[in-house]
Amino acid sequence: MFQPTPKAQQLLDQLNVFFDEHIYPNEAEYAHQLHNASNRFAVIPLMDELKAKAKAAGLWNLFITPHHAQFCDFGGLSNVDYAPIAELMGRVLWSPEVFNCNAPDTGNMEVLMNFGNAEQQQRWLQPLLDGEIRSSYAMTEPQVASSDATNIELSIINHGDHWLLNGRKWFITGAMNERTQIFIVMGKSDPNNPSRHLQQTQVLVPKETPGLQLVRPLTTLGYDDAPIGHAELIFENVQVPIENVLLGEGRGFEIAQSRLGPGRMHHCMRLIGAGQRALELACRRATERTTFGRPLSKHQSVREEIAKSFAELEMARLLVLKTCARMDEVGAQESKDLIAATKSSVPLMVQTIIDRCMQIHGAGGLTEDYCMAEAFNYARWCRQADGPDQVHQMALGKQIIERFAG
Incomplete structure (x- = not known):
């Protein structure tokens, strides 16, 4: 069920190797270069180095779907195929830019691919696809x-x-x-x-x-x-x-509606990765720390928090994949019920999971020594971005009532 195609699995395997060799080992250096920059919004030298490596490895513009295959070298990936790739990128919040898969550029490129004329595509889309701007x-x-x-x-x-x-x-x-x-x-x-x-x-x-x-x-x-x-x-x-x-x-409204569907799902895909990494860190922490004479992992309350987080991550991942499969089959417009359900539940669920994992880490979980505080912030603002929870729930509730009471 939801098995990636051989092409997608090969890209995911390559991406895992790339993370082990170039992303995880450079997290501290990335933070160092950012915090010591005279302009925090300037180009980070490490980012350009990693982007060159990603391009050379063929790990570039992975968000592009088969519908826009002419804009990439690998023929594009379905939403189901892209989901685990985006999930992996979500484990390190700055990493999507390494592969030219970061928001808001992906959504803007999709707008230009869908609605831009030839001149607009040449002037703005191509430099975006190349990662130059x-x-x-x-x-x-x-x-x-x-x-x-x-x-x-x-x-x-x-x-x-x-x-x-x-x-x-x-x-x-x-x-x-x-x-x-x-x-x-x-x-x-x-x-x-x-x-x-x-x-x-x-x-x-x-x-x-x-x-x-x-x-x-x-x-x-x-x-x-x-x-x-x-x-x-x-x-x-x-x-x-x-x-x-x-x-x-x-x-304009028509463009906005078209743009937001895939973007909402990309955020949810990445959030699964952020939540998964937080859970893994919490499990390690629970075996390394001792309170009241025994490891945290032996305490019933910690085990319950870990168990709930695991179950919720699996539910969130399956909802994302089901929504992606539906989008691949009938398009975003006909999948708006599942997109709304995903967008209004996954960020909140991951926010809660990360919060539990931060708690298991004690005071350290609130610091930049770990990735969780920034990931919590990401999950929290995703509940506002691309439409707040309440708007999606209101629209979804109306759809469901009409479906079953009409």
């Missing part, structure tokens, strides 16, 4: 509840030969990064349209466009997630050419 997706705004995408207020006005943008965005992942060069910006172009889902447009805004201001980096539970980061932005009379529109005026 980074990108951001600017949707969330501080003044409105952005979980309802139709609330977005940044104005995108058609002035014939150019678009004029005015407004504010925040928690824009990747915006602070030194290599980020392009923003996909969603705003309201037709606020009076009777259809709330035709009021939005998405346009491409180069980072150095006059009027685009990076106000500040933002933190989540104290983490700035450097060198990628999350930023607050101001758009003040920002002008971009009319041809920078994606898909067409009034098609």
Whole structure:
């Protein structure tokens, strides 16, 4: 059940070797280079070294599906095949960038593959596929509840030969990064349209466009997630050419819905890996520490916490794989019930698992000496990113009621 294809298994085996040889041994060095950088959002030399090794090994752009096989050398992977690969990357939170599989770039590349014209793909998609530049997706705004995408207020006005943008965005992942060069910006172009889902447009805004201001980096539970980061932005009379529109005026909501399905699943895949590593660390810790005359592993409460965590991880992994199989079979739109169930349950479940594992580690679990505190932060903000738990549960509840009561 959910067996990877031979091609996917070969890539996963290669990736495991790569982690053993290049990722795990470099965790301390990565932290050292990040913490000693004069600019926390600058390129980390180690990252470029590892990316070159990953490219040479053929471990590059592994997120690409067969639908977009023309954009990669290996023909693409199904969602089921990619899930264990992304899970492995989730064990070290900075590692997806090594393989050009990090958010938000994967989602932005998918948008450009799906909706970009030939010129946009040549100018922006190809450098992203090559890992030469980074990108951001600017949707969330501080003044409105952005979980309802139709609330977005940044104005995108058609002035014939150019678009004029005015407004504010925040928690824009990747915006602070030194290599980020392009923003996909969603705003309201037709606020009076009777259809709330035709009021939005998405346009491409180069980072150095006059009027685009990076106000500040933002933190989540104290983490700035450097060198990628999350930023607050101001758009003040920002002008971009009319041809920078994606898909067409009034098609922004449609693009947003298309983009978020795979991205939600990628986060959940990686979170399984983060939870699995935390569980393994907790098991080791339980055998190494002694309290009240016996190892932690002999205490009933610790065994129960380990057992619950194991069972919940297995349930979460199976839900992710079932959802992936459904997406491979009928597409994201027809799998929205399972995507919503996964997105609203897996981050919370993994957050709880990591919390237990931190507790088993005592005070050390709260420090950077272990990977768990940062992974807990990742799980926690994933419960807000790409739609908060409550929105997914509300939509899913409506679907299920209609299915069984209609």
